[in-house]
Amino acid sequence: MLKNLKLALLKAIDLTALGFLEPYVRLAYGEEPEKQLRKIGQFTLIPLLVILAGLAVWGVLISPMIKTKSGELPSPGVVASAAGSLHQFSVREGNKEKAYVATGEDRSAWLADVEAELEAIGPEVEAADKAVQSARADEAESKSERIAPLQARVDELKDTMKAERAAKQTALKEHAAELPAGDNPQRAAYLGELAGLEKWVELQEAEIDKIEDRIKLIRDEKDAAVMAALAQQTAAAEREQYLKKMAEQLGEDSREARVADGQAKLDDAKAKFFSAEGAAAYNAARKVISAEERLAKTEESTYAKPATLYFQIQRSILCVFSGFFIGSAIAIPIGVLCGLSSTFMGAMTPFIALFKPVSPIVWLPIALIVASALIPDPDKHWLTQWMWELPLIGQYKINPAFLASAVTVALCSLWATMVNTALGVASVDKDHLNVAKVLRLGFWSRLFKIVLPSSLPLVFAGLRISLGVGWMVLIAAELLSSSEGIGKFVWDQFNNGASDSFAKMMVVVFIVGAIGLLLDRIMVVFQRLVSFEGSIAAV
Amino acid sequence: MAFLELHNVSKGYGPPSHRYEVLRDVNLTIEENEFVAVIGFSGSGKSTLVSLLAGLEQPDAGEVRMKGKVVTEPGPQRGIMFQNYSLLPWLSVYQNIEIAVKQVFPEMKKPQRREYIQQYIDMVTLTNSEWKLPAELSGGMRQRLSLARTLAMKPEVLILDEPLSALDALTRAVLQDEIIRIWEEDKRTVVMITNDVDEAALMADRIVPLTPGPSATLERAFPVTLDRPRDRTTLNFNPDFKKLRNAVSTFMMDLNEEAKSLRVETTYKLPDLEPADLSKIG
Known part of the structure; x- marks a missing residue:
């Protein structure tokens, strides 16, 4: 055992x-x-x-x-805490979503918890504010201590320079009155003296500038204590805001409360309608209908959750697999035909050679234009409407940008599969084909019982390369097409420019890498499952 | 009338300008239920002969006939056991036989087919290895599986292309006995290609040496008159066996000599050159 x-x-x-x-x-x-x-x-x-x-x-x-306008390249610790805050954000959004639809006992118990927490956080926020103030004060003090001697030196230098300059200027002016007329050595010497004075002034000013630059550097220095206090303040403020929102979602803004409210309005409208007489009855009836409609909408409503990183990751994975399946559905049959018939292979070679090197950046705008033209209004088009209703994938709201990204992934990734399939089919062991001949297998039996099983290891080697390429292409495609996903997350962070944007982008580096690794491992398992002794494609 | 017949068969490869003729004017007549061993040196065109008999290739001249009909394509009635097993490596032992049985006996019902396949697996003593892949089998087991697959097609002629050449001596002996046992149980026409005179003498009714290539042809045949069943342990002392083996071996060696003497030796006239001694110049 x-x-x-x-x-x-x-x-x-x-x-x-x-x-x-x-x-x-x-x-x-x-x-x-x-x-x-x-x-x-x-x-x-x-x-x-x-x-x-x-x-x-x-x-x-x-x-x-590496120092940039957006700060230093984030260190591992900063990146880890950015990852933590991204996780926290999605957890909180998830809670808000659940809070909105909570009902009855659960809701009131939860609301009580949240309110208790909200009360507890008050002093925390205040303490954080105070900590920031005191840290700022400390910073100002220590900085002014360091700046004071420098400033004193600057003032002193300025004063002495001004005094000396004024004295020298007066002397020169007096000297000018005594100069003899005409071109003579005395006048030349005078010019030299004046130039010397100006040079001296310049040197003095440069000296002063240097010290002033140092003062500026000290002023701009970011104090670690202040930064820490600020981070704590932000965290406390965010938590407070979150709890307030939760209290709303669980309280007067909860679906249950809104439904009750709608029901009350409907009852009211109905009562008015029953008692209305004559022409007023018509208007009252209309109000009943509209109250009913509003109530029905409220009953179905959900919290409008913003895209969290986890959602974006899931959508990206869905997108890459959509593109991968589209690409494979094209590549495998064409690859098989290429492998079976050298004529077909010859006919396809120019297309393969021409389109294979085309970059995703070229395909994407074209795909985007076509997808947008086919589905001008995703809210009304039957295809998107149908996909939004589907279980599991409906929540990802497939739109033209998604389709364009998927098609771009397909167009860029299908080549590896196509070429490998063609190679696999063309290089089936001659002995195996002889077996098929002796058994007089028909075309389809030969294809499905001999040719395809024999070429599967190479096909899967191609699929593995395709999926890897597709994943890389997808991030770029999403970034350009603004299809909700990891690529768009990076682009949003780039444009956002908050203090932690840089670190969040670095988090994505690791997420993209980890998912790419996982996809590759999955394909390795498939590849090994279809491999047999003597098959060409080794892992 | 002959059961299987090669009539003035020639076969060559390559473009017409410098065609390499492997077989020339080969004639062979095989009677029903006869066990014929074709023996020849490596490179003498044995595998080409097999391909022609099986119908995998067509002769350039002459005809291959089976029961008087010209063979134009391969088919299960001429079961061929390939030199390198030709098992499908992604299918198990059972499935490798099943694919053949399904194709040859499409009308067979599922339980009946299972029994039929099991019968052949048992026959070659691969019982309990039904779900192993060829990669998990030893060389001898693979060869036995290949034999079982061929036999399961119930071919009228069994063509064995050097079936035992890749095996070690012990496994070889076991499989030789097995093939003879199966053949004696269920008489069938057999053409076996081999490069082993002892093997041919032990198993066949008739030994036909193939002259060394190029342009190989079948020379005179040696009938094997030894009584069956032949016991390999006592056979070595049997004077008839010794005589036959000597006769075949001598004939083959002579053929080899003849082939050597027939071969045109091309000699190149070398230019009369001597290396210059550079140390003495300048």
Whole structure:
């Protein structure tokens, strides 16, 4: 039993190409502990050390070196806290969404909790405000202490310079009266003296400027204590705001309260209608209808949640798979035809050669124009309406920008699959084809029983490359098309320019990398599942 | 009338300007239920002969006939067992046989088919390996699977293309016995290509040597008159067996000599050059 588990684990590790886990399994079963420990050191500890070293280089060396208008390149710590705040934002938005639709006991209990928290946060916010004030005061004090001697020196330099300049000028003016007429050495010497004076003034001013620059630098310095206090203040203020909004969502703005309100209005309108007489009855009836309509809308309403990063990640993944499936649906049949018929391959080669190198940046605007022309108004078009009603993917609101991004992904990623499929189909083992001949398999049997199974490893190798390319293309496509997703998140942060935008963009770097890695692993598993002994495509 | 017949068959490869003729004017007549071994040196065109018999390739001249009809395409009635197994590596043992059975006996019902396939798996003693992939089998097991797949098609002629050449001596002996056992149980016409005189003498009714290529042809045949069943342990002391083996071997060696003497040796006249001694110049 335990041995079977071990074999299953080792097989799973091999299938997913996560070889570094193997020594742990073997160690757990007490198999050659020394050898396993050495392997753990080699394939786990050393990579971990390298990662830590990388983080250290980033935080200590690179970050302080790169200074921009938006601040330093964020250090690992800053990026981690940005990731935390992104997570917090989505958790809070999720809560607001749930709060809006909460009903009955749940709602009142939750509301009581939120109000208690809101009360507790009051002093916290005040304390944070005070902390900022005192930190600012401290900063001002320490800065003015450092600036004072410099300023004194500047004032002194200015005074002495002015006094000396005035004295020298007076002397020169007096000297001018005594100069003999005509071109003579005395006059030349006089010119020299005047130039010397101006040079001296310039030097003095440069000296003063230098000190003033230092003063400015000190004034501009960002004080760590102030920054920390400000961050705490922002966090407290955000929390307070969130709690206030929650209290509203759970209180008078909750759906339940609004439905009750609508119901009351409807009842009122009905009562008026029943008692109205003559022409007034018509108007009263209309009010009943409109109150009914409003109530129905309120009953179905949900919280208008802004796009959180998690939503954007999910939408990006949906988009990349849409594009990937569109691309594969085109690439595999064409690839198979290319592999089967050299004539077809010859006919397709010019197209493949011509379109393969085209950049996503070119495809996207074209795709966007076409998609927008086909679906001018997503709120009314049958296709988007139908997709919005679908379970699971309906919530992602597929729109022309999404479709254009998906098509761009498809157009850029299908080539690897197409070429690999053609190669796989064309290079089926001759012996296997002979088997098909001896058995007199028909075209379709031969295709599905011999040719396709034999070329699947290469097809999947192509699909794996395609998905990787597609993921890279997608981020650029979303950025350009403003399709809600990771690419758009980066673009929004770039345009936003808040103090933590830079760090949030760095968070995306790691998210994109991690998802790309995950997609690749998934494809590796598929590729291994369809591979057989002697198949060309090794992982 | 002959059951399977090669009539003045020639086959070559390459463009007409410098065509390489592998077989020239090959004549062979095989009777029903006869076990014929075609023996030849490597490169003498044995595999081409197999392809022609199976119908995978068409002769340039002459005809391949089966029961008087010209063979124009491959088919399951001439079951061929390929030299390198030709198993489909993504299918299990069972599925490899199933694909053939489904195609040859489409009318067979599912339970009946399962029984039929199992019968062949048992016949080549692959029982309990039904769901293994070819990659998980040893060389001998693969060869047996290949044999089972071929036999399951119930071919009228069994064409074995060096079926045992890739195996070690022990496995080879076991499989030789197995093939003979199956053949004796269920008499069928067999053409076996081999490069082993002992193997041919042990198994066949008739040994036909193929002259060394290029332009190979079938020479005189050696009938094997040894009684069946033949026991490999005592066979080595049987004077008839020794005589036959000697006769075939000598004939083959002579053929080789002949081929060597026939081969035109091209000699190139080399220019009379001597390296210059640069140390003495200047």
